[in-house]
Amino acid sequence: MNRILALFAFVVFAVFLGILAVKVPSPDLVIVITLTVILVAYDFITSCSDKKD
Template identity: 60%
Template sequence: MNRFLALFAFAVFAGFLYILASKIGELDLWLVTLFTAALAAYDFLTSSKNKS
């Protein structure tokens, strides 16, 4: 359940970033947006592993 909520939060965050970047449309904002989404995805993948 915890992983599902984290995935949902990441999807909402990625959707917000996409809307922001698509409305403005500048290349440098797209690059920063992609870098930010990549960092959030990395954090999601590394922090949601089962720790046993």
């Protein structure tokens, strides 16, 4: 259940930033948004992996 909610939050965040990138097509802003989405995706993948504590 936590993975589904995390995936939903990631998709909503990416869509929000995608809309921002389309409405304000500044090259610098698009680069920062792309980097941000990559970092959030990396965090999502690493935090959702099976860890046995």
